[in-house]
Amino acid sequence: MTYLLDWIFAFLPVLAVLVLMLRFRWGGAEAGAVGWMLALAVAALRFGAGAQLLGYAQLKGLLLTLFVLYIIWGALLFYRTTEEAGAVEAIGEALPRLTPDRGMQALLLGWVFSTFLQGVGGFGVPVAVTAPLLVGLGFPPLAAIVIPSVGHPWAVTFGSLGSSFFALMASTGRSGASLAPWSAILLGLACLGCGAGALWAAGGSRTLRSGVGGVFVIGVPMALTQYLVVTQGLWSIGAVAAGLVGLVVGVTWARWRGKAQPESTPAAPEERQSKVSVGWALVPYALLIAIILLAELVGPVGDALGQVVVQVAFPELNTTRGWTTPEEVGRTINVFGHPGALLIYASLITYFVFRGRGYYSPGAAGRIGRGVAIRAVRSSLGTAAMVGMAVTMEHAGMTHQLAAGVARLAGPAFPLAAPFIGALGAFMTGSNTNSNVIFGDLQQRVAALVGFSPLIILAGQTAGAAIGSAFAPAKVIVGCSTIDAEEGPALRAVMRYGLALVAGIAVATGAAAVLSGR
Numbered sequence: 069m070t071y072l073l074d075w076i077f078a079f080l081p082v083l084a085v086l087v088l089m090l091r092f093r094w095g096g097a098e099a100g101a102v103g104w105m106l107a108l109a110v111a112a113l114r115f116g117a118g119a120q121l122l123g124y125a126q127l128k129g130l131l132l133t134l135f136v137l138y139i140i141w142g143a144l145l146f147y148r149t150t151e152e153a154g155a156v157e158a159i160g161e162a163l164p165r166l167t168p169d170r171g172m173q174a175l176l177l178g179w180v181f182s183t184f185l186q187g188v189g190g191f192g193v194p195v196a197v198t199a200p201l202l203v204g205l206g207f208p209p210l211a212a213i214v215i216p217s218v219g220h221p222w223a224v225t226f227g228s229l230g231s232s233f234f235a236l237m238a239s240t241g242r243s244g245a246s247l248a249p250w251s252a253i254l255l256g257l258a259c260l261g262c263g264a265g266a267l268w269a270a271g272g273s274r275t276l277r278s279g280v281g282g283v284f285v286i287g288v289p290m291a292l293t294q295y296l297v298v299t300q301g302l303w304s305i306g307a308v309a310a311g312l313v314g315l316v317v318g319v320t321w322a323r324w325r326g327k328a329q330p331e332s333t334p335a336a337p338e339e340r341q342s343k344v345s346v347g348w349a350l351v352p353y354a355l356l357i358a359i360i361l362l363a364e365l366v367g368p369v370g371d372a373l374g375q376v377v378v379q380v381a382f383p384e385l386n387t388t389r390g391w392t393t394p395e396e397v398g399r400t401i402n403v404f405g406h407p408g409a410l411l412i413y414a415s416l417i418t419y420f421v422f423r424g425r426g427y428y429s430p431g432a433a434g435r436i437g438r439g440v441a442i443r444a445v446r447s448s449l450g451t452a453a454m455v456g457m458a459v460t461m462e463h464a465g466m467t468h469q470l471a472a473g474v475a476r477l478a479g480p481a482f483p484l485a486a487p488f489i490g491a492l493g494a495f496m497t498g499s500n501t502n503s504n505v506i507f508g509d510l511q512q513r514v515a516a517l518v519g520f521s522p523l524i525i526l527a528g529q530t531a532g533a534a535i536g537s538a539f540a541p542a543k544v545i546v547g548c549s550t551i552d553a554e555e556g557p558a559l560r561a562v563m564r565y566g567l568a569l570v571a572g573i574a575v576a577t578g579a580a581a582v583l584s585g586r
Contacts, residue, residue: 071473071476074115074469075469075470075473077110077114077115077466078110078115078461078466078467078469078470078473079470080106080110081104081106081107081110081461081466082470082495082496084099084106085099085100085102085103085454085457085541088102088103089541089555089556089559089560090560090563092556093556093557095450095555095556096447096449096450096451096453096454096541096542096544096545096555096559097449097453099453100449100450100453100454100456100457101453103453103454103457104453104456104457104460106457107456107457107461107464108122108460110464110466111460111463111464115387115389115391115465115466115469116387116389116464117387117464118388121385121386121387121463121464122460122463124382124383124385124463125385125459125460125462125463125464126456126459126460127380127382127398128380128398128399128459128463129455129456129458129459131378131379131380131399131401132398132399132455132459133451133452133455133456134401135399135401135406136192136451136455136498136542137408137451137452138401138406138407138408138409139192139193139406139407139408139411140196140408140444140447140448140451140546140549141440141448142407142408142409142410142411142412143192143193143196143197143408143411143550144196144439144440144443144444144549144550145411145412145415145436145440146197146352146356146411146412146415146418147196147197147200147550148435148436148440149418149422149436150352150418151200151439152428152432152435152436153344153418153422153427153428153432154343154349154427155344155348155349155351155352155422156200156201156204156349157204157344158344158345158346158348158349159201159204159349159350161346162346166319166322166326167322167323167325168326169278169279169322169325169326170207170270170271170275171267171270171271171275171276171279171282172279172325173202173205174207174215174267174269174270174271174275174279175219175263175266175267175283175286175318176318176319177198177202177205177215177216178198178202178215178216178218178219178220178266178269178270179215179219179220179262179263179266179286179314180219180286180290180315181194181198181311182194182195182197182198182216182220183219183220183222183223183227183290183307183310183314184307184308184311184312184315185197185198185220185311186220186221186223186224186227186228187227187228187305187306187307187308187309187311192543192546192547193407193411194219195216195220195543195546195547195550196546196547196550197353197356198215198216199212199213199215199216199550199551199553200550200551202215202216203551207270209551209552209553210554210557210558210561211269211270212551212553213544213547213548213551213553213561213562214269214558214561214562214565215266215269215270216266216547217543217547217558217562217565217566218262218265218266218562218565218566219262219263219265220538221258221262221534221535221538221566221569222256222258222261222262222534222535223259223294223307223310223311224307224500224533224534224537224538225251225255225307225500225530225533225534226251226252226255226294226298226304226306226307226310227306227307227308228501230303230304230305230306232500232501232504232530232534233247233248233251233298233303233306233530234303235502235504235505235508236251236504236508236529236530238505239504239505239506239508239509240508240509240512240522240526242523242526244298244301244303245299245301246523247523247526247527248298248299248301248303249295250524250526250527250580251298251526251527251530251531252291252294252298252299252306253295253527253580254527254528254531254573254577254580255531255534256291256292256294256295257291257573257576258531258534258569258572258573259287259290259291260283260284260287260288260291261568261569261573262569263282263283263286263287264276264280264283265565265569267279267280268565269565282318282321282322282325285317285321286318286321289313289317290310290314290317291310293309293313294307294309294310297309297310305365343427344422344427348425351418351421352414352418355414355417355418356410356411359413359414360407360410363405363410370405373402373404374402374404374405375404376402376403377400377401377402377403378400378401378403379397379399379400379401380397381396381397381398382395382396382397382398383395387464387465389465391464391465391468393462393463419433419436443549443552444549447546447548447549450541450545450555451542451545451546454498454540454541454542454545455542457496458496458497458502458542459497461496462496462497462502467492467493467497467506468507468510470492471489471492471493471506471507471510472510474488474492475489475510475514479518480518481578482514482515482518482520482525483524483525483528483574483578483580483581484575484577484578486511486515486525486528486532486577487528487532487535487570487574487577488532488570488574489510489511489529490528490529490530490531490532490534490536491503491532491533491535491536491566491567492536493507493533493536494532494533494535494536494537495536495541497540498537498540498541498543499540500530500533500534500536500537503529503533504529504530504533507529507533508526508529508530511525511526511528512525512526520581521580521581521584524581524584525577525581527577527580528577531577532570532573532574535566535569535570535573536570538562538566539559539562539563539565539566541555541559544559544562
């Protein structure tokens with residue numbers, strides 16, 4: 069009975085956020101604040117978290133919040149800099165000339181391009197960058213959030229230069245060579261599901277039926293590329309390589325399909341005269357990609373940008389009930405090499421290039437600044453509240469309690485639960501990396517107890533966490549902040565697709581575990 073009560077109390081903050089955002093349509097700032105306060109109260113009164121532990125947890129949360137907000141503000145600046153010049157509008161006019169098919173537009177931007185962005189950047193950048201482009205193409209704001217949110221998460225584990233995968237290795241003590249094959253297989257299956265989900269979000273079953281061929285033509289090469297790259301030990305560029313292959317195959321397929329079946333696609337929208345040519349409109353995105361690649365893949369550049377780092381060492385923390393958070397360094401902020409900083413560099417270069425070409429009207433800098441501030445404040449508050457709740461639950465042992473309860477209930481059906489545990493961790497923390505750190509060792513221990521292959525279970529963990537990160541409230545808030553979409557409906561929609569994808573991964577994990585033998 070005590071165990072059940074602990075689980076219920078641990079779930080209360082999560083339940084509060086879900087009910088307030090999904091049922092009552094509260095914003096992330098308000099719902100997150102309630103969840104945060106509940107987490108603090110439950111941690112102190114039920115789970116034995118003292119004042120020192122809670123204080124250190126909030127400081128860790130502050131570092132993580134600053135890390136995330138750096139990205140939000142950078143992404144907003146990048147978006148407003150390009151939007152003010154008319155670059156977003158220009159791409160919106162040009163893409164229908166490549167393919168007027170709405171499903172293909174959703175696949176190219178919300179699935180393939182966002183996959184590439186996840187590979188080189190991640191941390192919310194794919195949705196923040198592609199959602200405004202989809203709005204520019206005429207997609208409703210809600211669909212513009214859902215399409216890339218559903219399209220990119222299959223690339224999260226081997227995206228951001230493999231940070232989540234390295235975290236899985238570190239937390240479990242297993243080699244990348246042993247973990248990579250099954251992880252890549254499950255994520256490859258998720259790749260096809262993400263493409264199908266993006267199509268459905270773009271126009272329902274009719275759009276899915278008309279574009280499902282493209283999902284296989286583009287998705288299979290992307291999934292195979294990631295598998296081949298990561299099984300050769302190149303874990304940090306698996307998603308980058310997959311995204312590049314997807315871009316080449318996707319553009320080729322769209323052009324061929326347009327020539328072979330012109331009658332099957334709707335007419336392109338009426339031409340408008342944008343002040344920016346499509347070639348110049350693509351310059352900011354080429355700059356962003358080039359800057360990220362230079363910073364991440366060219367050693368001397370990365371070393372130069374990494375000279376100033378903010379980090380805080382935290383002592384071991386214990387609750388009165390015996391839950392221990394080991395001594396560690398909190399979230400490190402690389403001031404000049406952070407993804408947010410890279411977005412700012414791209415924004416500044418874009419601004420001066422476009423100003424030199426006369427693309428801005430008088431007062432553009434002020435309008436850009438005001439637009440960033442107006443949109444960033446609310447999303448910043450929501451992110452801070454969600455992060456505060458997550459770190460409080462993690463340090464009090466509440467997040468572990470939730471996962472352990474699921475595992476205990478699942479028993480022999482544990483392989484079906486493993487991806488959901490991973491998704492739970494990512495939902496709570498907003499990060500596949502954090503979920504792997506929190507639950508990686510737990511998952512392999514339970515797998516050994518119930519007699520299933522730990523490698524398959526860990527693959528289910530990281531694949532489920534990758535998808536779960538897409539509907540983490542903090543991530544949804546980042547996307548909504550760039551196009552003023554409502555956070556509650558967006559969270560509800562992305563969660564619906566995400567849970568369906570996690571369920572598919574669960575079935576695949578269960579089948580693999582059974583077929584491999586107990």
